[in-house]
Amino acid sequence: MSDLGSVGLGRRGFLAGGAALGAGALLVGCTSNDAGSAPSQAAAPAGDNAKPGKTVTIGFSGPASDHGWIAAIGKNAQTRAKAYSDVKFEPVEATNDVTKQISSVETLIDKKVDALVILPFDGKALTAVGKKAMDAGIPVVNLDRIFDTQQAYRTWIGGDNYGMGQSAGNYIGQRLKDAGISNPTIAEVAGIDNLQLTQDRSRGFKEALAKFGFSVKARQAAQFTVESGQQVMSNILQAQPKLDAVWNHDDDQGVGVLAAINQAGRKEFFMVGGAGSANAMRLIKDDNSVLKCTVTYSPTMASSAISLARLIAQGKGMSDLVEKEVPSYIILASATVTKDNVDQYLPLGFES
């Protein structure tokens, strides 16, 4: 998987010119604007983009943090913006109320910011206001949860939920196949079920497992919170006296899932996490719990979104590419983090 660039992208360490992590085949790897992280052939132009240009104001609106991932999104955006001397960062109050988010984005439009970065609580509900901003001539970088129409954003950047499910499914499928287990009991602890992202993850997981001839025996949705993870998992453990593998969509609720597993004293199976929190990676590294792997969905994408918004507002392209404009659609890839490569990813994990 050539996804290291995407994960590494927002990392401050890269500003210091850290080692290039992977092949960096993804477009996104190039937005880092730092000489050190760019693929070899384009090192010089990348340096140009990092130089201070016209000062631009970037407005930012995201959901209220109900778990570590969202919290990391807000912090990464802020940290990244501060790293640029030519960016004025204007965040609005985070909220999980779509009408409030709409009005706060409208405030930013009225203020005539140079670019907007929006992670909508609900992409569909925020589409109209995204379009309003675009119509007012303010380029919108739509982060992760996508708007309904392309008219509502200049560039979309987000993670690959389907791919995340695939990564998890492939890892579990391969590992069970290698162990010679023919009819395994696989459980899935999903996130909030009515979000498109949860459905995409589950679909990816199901389809990857199907390649191995496996299917999910028990699936329950939690709420992305530690408490809900604990509750759901303790019930699943009760329902399934013997498990072979578990995929939990989110490492933050995973703390609760692991607590339930430890309290039940179960260890006959292995577990795969999701998102890539620092805590999960430390557990994988220590290798003394059921958690053996996590598939990333890194909140560093918020850092990248700020970088993209800056470039767009300054009228620059991604200097590693030939085109003079920032691409309009960027999907980050999901990495499979195991004990073997965890050291590479640990610095990118978010504190849940």
Add this chain to the structure above:
Amino acid sequence: MSERTADLPSTVDAQQPAERTPSWLAGRLAALRSLSLVAVLGILTIVGVITTDGRFLTTGNVLNILTSASIIGVVTVGMTFVIIGGGIDLSVGALVALASVWATTLQTQSYGAGIMVLCALLVGMGAGLVNGLLIAYGRLVPFIVTLAMLVAARGLAQSLSDRKTQLVTVDSINNIATTKWLGVPLLVYIFAAVVVAGWIVLNRTTFGRRTVAVGGNAEAARLAGIDIRRHTALLYVLSGLCCGIAAVMIMARTTTGSSTHGDQYELDAIAAVIIGGTLLMGGRGTLVGSILGVLVFTTITNLFVLNNLPTEVQNIAKGLIIIAAVLLQRRGSDTGT
């Protein structure tokens, strides 16, 4: 609401003359309400036995249900007191979150388990005291005060924790969730202890009788010489204390403190109290009913997971159960009076 007029007088012994429902009948009515919930639990059990292939009625699963019910159960005990006393406490979930966060900051954890527990209890009681003072002495509406506390306490929890999940590294706290005596988890003992203590206080002490009196007819209670303001304030402190205990339990169970803990506990607790047969207006209620209410909800969740059914169906079922239980109770009380 129609039955309320009939119930009011029964709450204050000093006001007996207008009494229509003798106390033995009131007692039987309460029992009837609890009975309807026992019937619901019975139906759920039958459904469980039929649909789950023998996995429902195992010791492990029953203990699992009790453990799941333990935390919200403790919160519900406090809520029952507040509602019987004529109030409402919407801040319980937020107080659980705040107490869990405050008790798991690195600073607090460095002092060890004893201080963490003390911290959780004090934070819960302190916030409850603020609620109580504003309601009793500030003469503000409980709904508004505790709604404000809900928002403020969660906000404070978020800012204290920096919106991060705080891992509990003190083993003796985490061990609370894994310790078992005679095969029964410690959490269930704590739950039982709180319920028994609550039952005794409500049914066998002056404090309990005053709670019923204040909730039934505050003016009458005042004339009977009860310091209703002091008593009201104490009810919210009691609810806060229950939140503090619940916070310690949730810290153990999830091995974390987090501003997301206790999400919608206020709704779960109020729903359990109401289907348990406590009058939302105050002045009448049963702790046993509330606990049965909690068990009904927890059992539904358990049943759905055992059958691998999706969450949305669970929520529909819970809504239907609330309506059904309330209708059943109304029938029961109508025929009774």
